[in-house]
Structure formats: C-alpha cells, structure tokens
Amino acid sequence: MKLLLDLILRIDCWLLLAPLLPGIINKVKAWVAGRRGPPVLQLYYDLARLWKKGVVMSTLASPAFVILPALTWVALLSAAMLMPLGPLGAGLTFRGDALVLLYLLALGRFCTVWAAMETGSAFEGMGTVREVSYAVLAEAALIAAVLSLSVQSGSIALATMLGPPLGAGAVLLAAGLFIILLAENCRVPFDDPNTHLELAMIHEAMVLDHSGPPLAAILHGASMKLLLFAVLLVQAVLPIGQLQPLAAAAVLAAGVLGVTVAVGLVESLWARFAFRRVPLLLTTAFLLCLFALLVAWKGGPA
Amino acid sequence: MLLVLTVSNGLHFLVAWEVFAVCGYFLITLDGNKRAVRTAGWLYLATSHAGTLCLCVFFGLLAVKTGGWELGPLRGDASLAPLFWLALAGFGIKAGIFPLHIWLPSAHANAPSHVSALMSGVAIKMGVYGIVRFSGWLPVPAAAGWVVMALGATSALLGIAFALAQNDFKRLLAYCSVENIGIIMIGIGGALLARSHGDAAWGRLALAGALLHVWNHGAFKALLFFGAGSVLHATGTREMSRLGGLWQRMPWTAGLFALGAVAVVGLPPLNGFVSEWLIYLGLFDAVAGKQASAWVAMPAAILLGLAGALALATFAKAGAMIFLGAARTKSAALAHECGNWMRGPMLALAGICLGLGLVPTLVWPALTSAAGAWQPVQSGGLSDCGNGEADGQRAGYPHHSGPGIVPAAVIGLTIGETHAAKPSAGGAPAMAEVPLATLGWVQLGLAGLMAAAGTLLWRKVMANNLRRGPTWDCGYAAPAARMQYTSGSFAGLASAWFSWILRPLRTMRRVHGHFPAEAIYQERVPETVLDMVILPLAARGMQVSAAVRRLQHGHLSFYILYVVVALAALASLVLLENVP
Known part of the structure; x- marks a missing residue:
C-alpha cells in the first residue's frame, strides 16, 4: 500500500511539476526583456486546451503518427521513474539503470523522429537530420558524464551514483551537463523554441504537423525531459545524499529552480548559434565531461 | 556449416x-x-x-x-x-x-x-x-584483449558510419553487420582483457553480452534482410531514394522492419538492448576498476555510445526513406505486400526479438554455461579435460542459479580471493550481480505501458475527431514527393564528419548561363578500404606479375636457354663451393 502511494506520489510529482519549468523560463525571459510575459501556468492551460481539440493528420501519415507521441511520452516518464528524487530515492533502482535511462531517452528520440518522417515534409526532414546528428555528439558527452559519475562512486546504479560529492570535477561536469541539457532540450544556443522561422529549428520543426492530444503529449514529454535533465544536473553536482531529507528536498528544488532560471538567462542573453558551430559546442561539452571523468579517475580513492 | x-x-x-x-x-x-x-x-x-x-x-x-x-x-x-x-x-x-x-x-x-x-x-x-x-x-598474447577491443570499437564506429552514408538499403544492412560484429568484438576483447588481468567478473559480463549479441544480431538482422528482400521483390530497386511511402502498400513489412530497426539500434524493450546493456555493464565495471584495462574500456564505452547514436540515425533514415512519406517513383507507388510465405519467417523472427527482449532470463543459463566453458573457473586441474562444455558443468556453473545473477557464488568463491588481494579492484565481487530479471520486468512494464498509452491516445484522438489533410509544408501550396529529404541529404550532416574515411565521390554540374542545361548532383560512397587500399595494392602486384610473365612466351628455344643457364648457374655454384 505504501509502495503504491509512493509510486502515485512520484508520478504526480513528475506529471504535475514538469510543465512549470517552461513557464518559469518564459517568465525569466520576459522579465529580462522588460515585458510582463505569459503566466507561469501557461503550459497547463495549453495542455488542457489541446487535450480537447481534434486532430488533423497528414494524408501521407500512418496511424503510428498519432500513437508514437504516446510512446515517446511513456519512454520519458519511465526514464523519470528511474531518476532518484533526492530524499525520495528512485521509483526503481538496480545496477545499470543509468544505461537504461540513456537508452530510454534514445527510444523517445527514435519515436519522435519516426513520427516526424511520416509526414514526408521537407521541414520535418530538416529537423530530424539535425536532431539525430547532434544526438551523436550529445550521446558521447552523456556517456562520458555517466562514466565519470560511475568512476566517482564505483557504482552503476543512479541512486548511489548521484549521492556522493564529486570533488574537483564537479565544476567541469556541471558545465558539460548544462550544455547537454540545452542541446537535448533544444534550448537556445542550439535551437530556438520561440522562433517561427522553420529553417532554424530542430525540435519544433519535427513536430510541426502534430495537433490536439498528440501535441499535448509531446509538449508535456518535452517539459518532463527538461525537468529530468535539471534534476540530473543538480544531483550530479551537489552532494544531496549527505543532507537531511528535508534540507535535501529544499536544496534539490532550489537547484532545479536555479538551473531553470539559468536556462532563461542564457536564452535572453545569447543568440542562437549558426548550425555549423553547434558541433563545436557539443564537442566542448564532451571534452568537459571527459575531463571530469579523468579528474574523477585520478582524484578519487584508488 | x-x-x-x-x-x-x-x-x-x-x-x-x-x-x-x-x-x-x-x-x-x-x-x-x-x-x-x-x-x-x-x-x-x-x-x-x-x-x-x-x-x-x-x-x-x-x-x-x-x-x-x-x-x-x-x-x-x-x-x-x-x-x-x-x-x-x-x-x-x-x-x-x-x-x-x-x-x-x-x-x-x-x-x-x-x-x-x-x-x-x-x-x-x-x-x-x-x-x-x-x-x-x-x-593468447598479452596484447590480444587490447587489440580485439580496439578492432571492435573501430568496426563498430566506422561500420555504422559507412552504413549511414549508403543509399542501397542492402549495403546499409551489410555495413550495419560490420558494426554489430564490432560490438561483439568489444565484448570478446573485454573478456580477453579480464582474463589477462586475472579479474574475471566483468569479463564474463562482457562475454555473456557478446554471445547474446551473436544470437540477437542473428534474429534482428535476418528480420531486416527479409524485410529488405520483400521490398526488393515488390519494387525491384535497392536504392532508397527511389522508394518512399511503402507502408501504405506493405503495412506488414513496414511494421516488422520498424520492429527490427528498434531492435538493431539497441533500444529497450527489445533484445538488442539486453546484450548491449550487458557489454556496457562489463565496460563500466572495467572503468570503475581503475586498472590499466580501463584505458581501453573507457574509449570503447564512449565509442559504443557513439555507434549506438549513429545506428539510430541510420535506421531512422532507412525506415523513413523506404516506408514513410510519399512515394518517390512509380514503382514504389505500385508496390505490393509480400505473400504469407515471406511474412511467416519475419513474424517468427520478430517474435524472437520480442521474446528475448522481454524475457531475457530465458537464455541466461545457456549464456553462463557458455561463458563458463570459455573460461573455466581457475580451481585447478580443470583445463586438461577434453571438452570445453564439460568444463563449464564441472566447474559448477549452476544452471539453476537464480536467474538474473551472474553465478556470483562461484565468482565469489574462486575469484574472490584474487580480488581481495587487489584492493584496487574494490568490491568487484559485489559488482558482479546482474539484475537481468529486473531488467526483464522493466522491459515488460515498458512494453505494457507503451501499449496502454498508445491505445489510450488513439481512442482519445478518435473521440476528438480525426481529420485528414495534406502535409502542412509551412504554407507552401503544392508539396511534392521530390521535396522530401532523400537518403543522401538525410545522412549529409553526420557523414560529413566521417568524410576523411568515407571519401564520397561527387559528380556535380551546376546551373549556369542563360539557357541552363540539366543540373546534376550525384554522390556515392565507395568501399574505401577496397578501392583505395586493396585494389591499388593488387594492381601493383599485377604489374609485377605481368612483368615476370614476359618470361613465358612459348618459344621452345628460349626455354632450353633457361634450362642451360640454370644448369650453368647451379654448376658454378657447386664448383665455387668446392674451391676453397
């Protein structure tokens, strides 16, 4: 019974809190620009509205076009269940769950990409190509980051990997993971979620043809992914495992809020990069994670 | 065979x-x-x-x-x-x-x-x-593990890079086999490395992953080739840029090919993920062990990740070019679904992919006994018995050991002492546990959730009213099949990073002048190793042989001269030997 309650609480936490993040980012951007901006809860209103709407589907697309967003959403939710939440711990923890998490993200990507290609649109093709190509570099950086956490803690289970303090490599890892967060969630230097110039987009270009409930699933999934990466970043860098439960929860929440505000600030202060410079930035992220790995290797207890 | x-x-x-x-x-x-x-x-x-x-x-x-x-x-x-x-x-x-x-x-x-x-x-x-x-x-020589793992990592990365750049879907699948052999070799290399370090726990994991991948690759690659065969049968072309939109005519093939693609990319909840996961676990343990072998395990793990992401791009491309979007040529538009005899084997193989993915513990006893046969536990005197399989059983690999756990008892008993002697391998016996059963449940749960969520969303969409319309091409009024991304443009971005080895051959004629002629752009990726290394070497060899061949011209008198010269030379050799 307690287990069930815990599970429901955890799912609610991910489902209900995730759409807050894009709202906060938009608020920060509006604040920097001196505007009032949309309400923080805007995404909730959007989701509720989309859920009631009808769907227009391309004549070229198969029924999978409607189903695949649900699969992406499930993959992301499952990944979120594996991610420990500070004092709550993970919904399920076992050896090697870090790799399952990475591959669940890849599964989500595959489903999104497949649905995008269903439409036969050149714009979706463009977004897809960028997504899968940049994912190659992002994947290398993520594996290096997970390796460095694993070397540091001597474990491959996320719950124990994210506990101990990281020492000197923390700064490197934080920078690397932050860049990965921006890339994986298609935030500003890589992609502009606000743009209406389709040529410049990655993620938005892939979901151009979606509408109604599937679009709601996609938007909600994207916000969960953002929360997932923010939680990963905070727990990878801060020694949350050593605090009292309440303090840990507070630090985690504050950390996620900080990361969100930082994303908003980056988006307000930077312009999107030219596409040929994107691989450079991702390689930088990879190198940062690699150096974090080497530091963890040489610095930790032998 | x-x-x-x-x-x-x-x-x-x-x-x-x-x-x-x-x-x-x-x-x-x-x-x-x-x-x-x-x-x-x-x-x-x-x-x-x-x-x-x-x-x-x-x-x-x-x-x-x-x-x-x-x-x-x-x-x-x-x-x-x-x-x-x-x-x-x-x-x-x-x-x-x-x-x-x-x-x-x-x-x-x-x-x-x-x-x-x-x-x-x-x-x-x-x-x-x-x-x-x-x-x-x-x-085996001491360097064997390093070499095999390095070869494996190279094969995995370059194999899939070549696969991504192909336009012929059967060549693409063939290069993908090179990648998968690379993944298997990474596992075997890990096992060899572990053996040379006397530290078998993670080596066994890598070996078990490699052996399982042999099976898995057999299942999903055969499935993909059958799918490719049925497309080839239906359309008569192997070029992806001439296909497209086939799901409408061949829904079974499209669905099964998609399943095979998910398996080959190594995504949960199918079988490819299980074996890659085992190999990853082995590599991660090797890195966490912080021994010398970590220096090769670390790049191998990263390259394996890179290869996985490239495989995703490759199979997204293959599936999308062949089955999705609009038909690019008439032959693709007139394709027909394969018959029952072609569909049956594909269904069976898809069943294997699904079964091995959802219930991976089924094969675990076989894997442990194979890994045990490969490297009998060093409890002395076992290696001289005739047959490898007997080794595994005699070494006490418990076939009934709780599924999901590397026979931890055995490793703990026999390898444990060596570990205790080496503090740097900290806690490796405890690490040897593999929660394969848990992974099986996760995969099952994932598949169930996906089915449930998919159905739910479909019902909701149906209730909300589903309309059909043309693809929204950002306001463009007449989207056409030719505007779609082609196989070359899909691969362009990522394969440009590998152009140093892919060496694509381009033919290009731009539009210019007032009455421009037809513009042409062709790109083909050759088999670089064959065309740029082996064939030139072979041509050089042929030159030498051709030069030597001039001795053989068919004139009897010259042959007699050869014999006389040879005799004279031999005679002089003998005489000179006897002089001093």
Missing part, C-alpha cells in the same frame, strides 16, 4: 571450413547472370581464401607444435600464444572486422535476400565462433 561446429580435429575443421566457404560462394552467385553478382562472388571467394590460408598456416603450426591434429584446451603452452594473431586474421575476415570486411557489403547486397539473411545472421558468426573457440582453448 554444422560440421565446423562439431569437429574436434584440426584437419577436419579446415575441410569443413572450406566446404562452408565454397557453399557460401555458390549461394551468393545464385543470380550469376548479373555482372555485379559475379564480381561480388569472386571477391568473396578471394577474401575467403585469404582467410583460409591464414587458418591453414594456423592449424599447420598448431599441429607441428602439439604433434597432432586433435584440438583441445592447451592453455598451458605459452609458446602457442602468437598463433592467436593468425586465427584472428583468418576468422576476422570471415566475421568482417573493419579493415578485413571488404567482401561483406557487396556480397550481402548482391546475394538473394534470404541468403543475405543467412550469411549475415549465421555465416559471419562462424568467424566470431572461431575466435571465441580458439581464444578459449589456446593461450
């Missing part, structure tokens, strides 16, 4: 191997009236014999050193170690490890599709089998 697996005599092995290789040639050239097929078959025969030559030397030297053709565990004799390189080259050609893979793409592309499925699924695994068998029986 079965004979190769069962014989225990070196000479018989060679004969069986040769029969198997020649049968492969006849299978490839079933459509022997096409020039490309004959070339591919010839290339296969030539490279295959180069491999057999290595094996002849290998078995010959083995027979000379041991004094007999009987094969059996010979761990003790360290002087046999260098022979491993010969075996690696010989079997590596068959398996298609990266620089030796030259025969593989054209042979797989030109063979009939069911033969390609057999070759990719089973035949190239014989090379893997050979490497595993002889590295298990013979002592």
Whole structure:
C-alpha cells in the first residue's frame, strides 16, 4: 500500500511539476526583456486546451503518427521513474539503470523522429537530420558524464551514483551537463523554441504537423525531459545524499529552480548559434565531461 | 556449416571450413547472370581464401607444435600464444572486422535476400565462433584483449558510419553487420582483457553480452534482410531514394522492419538492448576498476555510445526513406505486400526479438554455461579435460542459479580471493550481480505501458475527431514527393564528419548561363578500404606479375636457354663451393 502511494506520489510529482519549468523560463525571459510575459501556468492551460481539440493528420501519415507521441511520452516518464528524487530515492533502482535511462531517452528520440518522417515534409526532414546528428555528439558527452559519475562512486546504479560529492570535477561536469541539457532540450544556443522561422529549428520543426492530444503529449514529454535533465544536473553536482531529507528536498528544488532560471538567462542573453558551430559546442561539452571523468579517475580513492 | 561446429580435429575443421566457404560462394552467385553478382562472388571467394590460408598456416603450426591434429584446451603452452594473431586474421575476415570486411557489403547486397539473411545472421558468426573457440582453448598474447577491443570499437564506429552514408538499403544492412560484429568484438576483447588481468567478473559480463549479441544480431538482422528482400521483390530497386511511402502498400513489412530497426539500434524493450546493456555493464565495471584495462574500456564505452547514436540515425533514415512519406517513383507507388510465405519467417523472427527482449532470463543459463566453458573457473586441474562444455558443468556453473545473477557464488568463491588481494579492484565481487530479471520486468512494464498509452491516445484522438489533410509544408501550396529529404541529404550532416574515411565521390554540374542545361548532383560512397587500399595494392602486384610473365612466351628455344643457364648457374655454384 505504501509502495503504491509512493509510486502515485512520484508520478504526480513528475506529471504535475514538469510543465512549470517552461513557464518559469518564459517568465525569466520576459522579465529580462522588460515585458510582463505569459503566466507561469501557461503550459497547463495549453495542455488542457489541446487535450480537447481534434486532430488533423497528414494524408501521407500512418496511424503510428498519432500513437508514437504516446510512446515517446511513456519512454520519458519511465526514464523519470528511474531518476532518484533526492530524499525520495528512485521509483526503481538496480545496477545499470543509468544505461537504461540513456537508452530510454534514445527510444523517445527514435519515436519522435519516426513520427516526424511520416509526414514526408521537407521541414520535418530538416529537423530530424539535425536532431539525430547532434544526438551523436550529445550521446558521447552523456556517456562520458555517466562514466565519470560511475568512476566517482564505483557504482552503476543512479541512486548511489548521484549521492556522493564529486570533488574537483564537479565544476567541469556541471558545465558539460548544462550544455547537454540545452542541446537535448533544444534550448537556445542550439535551437530556438520561440522562433517561427522553420529553417532554424530542430525540435519544433519535427513536430510541426502534430495537433490536439498528440501535441499535448509531446509538449508535456518535452517539459518532463527538461525537468529530468535539471534534476540530473543538480544531483550530479551537489552532494544531496549527505543532507537531511528535508534540507535535501529544499536544496534539490532550489537547484532545479536555479538551473531553470539559468536556462532563461542564457536564452535572453545569447543568440542562437549558426548550425555549423553547434558541433563545436557539443564537442566542448564532451571534452568537459571527459575531463571530469579523468579528474574523477585520478582524484578519487584508488 | 554444422560440421565446423562439431569437429574436434584440426584437419577436419579446415575441410569443413572450406566446404562452408565454397557453399557460401555458390549461394551468393545464385543470380550469376548479373555482372555485379559475379564480381561480388569472386571477391568473396578471394577474401575467403585469404582467410583460409591464414587458418591453414594456423592449424599447420598448431599441429607441428602439439604433434597432432586433435584440438583441445592447451592453455598451458605459452609458446602457442602468437598463433592467436593468425586465427584472428583468418576468422576476422570471415566475421568482417573493419579493415578485413571488404567482401561483406557487396556480397550481402548482391546475394538473394534470404541468403543475405543467412550469411549475415549465421555465416559471419562462424568467424566470431572461431575466435571465441580458439581464444578459449589456446593461450593468447598479452596484447590480444587490447587489440580485439580496439578492432571492435573501430568496426563498430566506422561500420555504422559507412552504413549511414549508403543509399542501397542492402549495403546499409551489410555495413550495419560490420558494426554489430564490432560490438561483439568489444565484448570478446573485454573478456580477453579480464582474463589477462586475472579479474574475471566483468569479463564474463562482457562475454555473456557478446554471445547474446551473436544470437540477437542473428534474429534482428535476418528480420531486416527479409524485410529488405520483400521490398526488393515488390519494387525491384535497392536504392532508397527511389522508394518512399511503402507502408501504405506493405503495412506488414513496414511494421516488422520498424520492429527490427528498434531492435538493431539497441533500444529497450527489445533484445538488442539486453546484450548491449550487458557489454556496457562489463565496460563500466572495467572503468570503475581503475586498472590499466580501463584505458581501453573507457574509449570503447564512449565509442559504443557513439555507434549506438549513429545506428539510430541510420535506421531512422532507412525506415523513413523506404516506408514513410510519399512515394518517390512509380514503382514504389505500385508496390505490393509480400505473400504469407515471406511474412511467416519475419513474424517468427520478430517474435524472437520480442521474446528475448522481454524475457531475457530465458537464455541466461545457456549464456553462463557458455561463458563458463570459455573460461573455466581457475580451481585447478580443470583445463586438461577434453571438452570445453564439460568444463563449464564441472566447474559448477549452476544452471539453476537464480536467474538474473551472474553465478556470483562461484565468482565469489574462486575469484574472490584474487580480488581481495587487489584492493584496487574494490568490491568487484559485489559488482558482479546482474539484475537481468529486473531488467526483464522493466522491459515488460515498458512494453505494457507503451501499449496502454498508445491505445489510450488513439481512442482519445478518435473521440476528438480525426481529420485528414495534406502535409502542412509551412504554407507552401503544392508539396511534392521530390521535396522530401532523400537518403543522401538525410545522412549529409553526420557523414560529413566521417568524410576523411568515407571519401564520397561527387559528380556535380551546376546551373549556369542563360539557357541552363540539366543540373546534376550525384554522390556515392565507395568501399574505401577496397578501392583505395586493396585494389591499388593488387594492381601493383599485377604489374609485377605481368612483368615476370614476359618470361613465358612459348618459344621452345628460349626455354632450353633457361634450362642451360640454370644448369650453368647451379654448376658454378657447386664448383665455387668446392674451391676453397
């Protein structure tokens, strides 16, 4: 019974809190620009509205076009269940769950990409190509980051990997993971979620043809992914495992809020990069994670 | 082929191997009236014999050193170690490890599709089998693990980079086989490394992953080749840029191909993920062990991740180009679904992919006994018994050991002491636990959730009213099939990073002038290793031979002159020897 309650609480936490993040980012951007901006809860209103709407589907697309967003959403939710939440711990923890998490993200990507290609649109093709190509570099950086956490803690289970303090490599890892967060969630230097110039987009270009409930699933999934990466970043860098439960929860929440505000600030202060410079930035992220790995290797207890 | 697996005599092995290789040639050239097929078959025969030559030397030297053709565990004799390189080259050609893979793409592309499925699924695994068998029986050089793992990582990355750049979908699948052989080699390399460090826990994991991947690759690659065969049958072309939109005409093939694609990319909840996960676990443990082997395990893990992401791009491309979007040519628009006889095997293979993915514990007893046979637990005196399989059982690999746990008891008992002696391997026995059963439940749960969420969303969409309309091309009024991304443009961004090895051949004619002629852009990725390394070398060899051949001209008088000169030379040699 307690287990069930815990599970429901955890799912609610991910489902209900995730759409807050894009709202906060938009608020920060509006604040920097001196505007009032949309309400923080805007995404909730959007989701509720989309859920009631009808769907227009391309004549070229198969029924999978409607189903695949649900699969992406499930993959992301499952990944979120594996991610420990500070004092709550993970919904399920076992050896090697870090790799399952990475591959669940890849599964989500595959489903999104497949649905995008269903439409036969050149714009979706463009977004897809960028997504899968940049994912190659992002994947290398993520594996290096997970390796460095694993070397540091001597474990491959996320719950124990994210506990101990990281020492000197923390700064490197934080920078690397932050860049990965921006890339994986298609935030500003890589992609502009606000743009209406389709040529410049990655993620938005892939979901151009979606509408109604599937679009709601996609938007909600994207916000969960953002929360997932923010939680990963905070727990990878801060020694949350050593605090009292309440303090840990507070630090985690504050950390996620900080990361969100930082994303908003980056988006307000930077312009999107030219596409040929994107691989450079991702390689930088990879190198940062690699150096974090080497530091963890040489610095930790032998 | 079965004979190769069962014989225990070196000479018989060679004969069986040769029969198997020649049968492969006849299978490839079933459509022997096409020039490309004959070339591919010839290339296969030539490279295959180069491999057999290595094996002849290998078995010959083995027979000379041991004094007999009987094969059996010979761990003790360290002087046999260098022979491993010969075996690696010989079997590596068959398996298609990266620089030796030259025969593989054209042979797989030109063979009939069911033969390609057999070759990719089973035949190239014989090379893997050979490497595993002889590295298990013979002592291996210290560097073997490093070399095999480095070769594996190279194969995995470059194989999939070549696959991404292909336009011919059967060549794409063939290069993807090179990648998967690379993944298997990473696992075997990990096992060899672990053995040379006397630290078997993670090596067993990597080996178990590699062996499972052999099975998995057999299942999903055969499925994909059958799918490719049915597309080829329906449309008559292997070029992806001439296909598109086939799901409407061939929904079964499209769905099964998509399933195979998810499996081959190594995504949960299918079988490809299970074996890759095991190999990853082995590599991560190796890195966490912080020993010298970590230096090679670390790049291997990262390259494996890179290869995985590239595989995702490759199969997103293949699936999208063949089955999604709008038909690019008339033949694609008029395709037809394959018959029941073609669909049946695909369904069976898809069932295997799903079954191995959702219930991975089924195969665990077989895997542990195989890994145990490969490396018997060093409790002394076991390595001299005749048959490898008996080793595994006698070493007490409990077939009934709780599924999901590397026989931790055994490792803890026998390898544990060595670990305790090495503090740097901190806690490795505890690390040896593999929650395979948990992974099985996760995969099952994931599949169930996906089915539930998919159905729910479909129902909701139906309730909300689903309308059909043309693809929204950002306001453009007349989107056409030619505006879609093609296979070349899809691969362009990522394969540009590999242009140093892919060396694409471009033909381009731009539009210019007032009355421009037709503009042309063609791009083709050659088999770089064959075209730029092997063929020039072979041409040089032919030049030398041609020069030497001038001696053979058919004039009897000159032949008599050769004989006289040779006699004179020999005579003078003898005389000079006797002078002092």
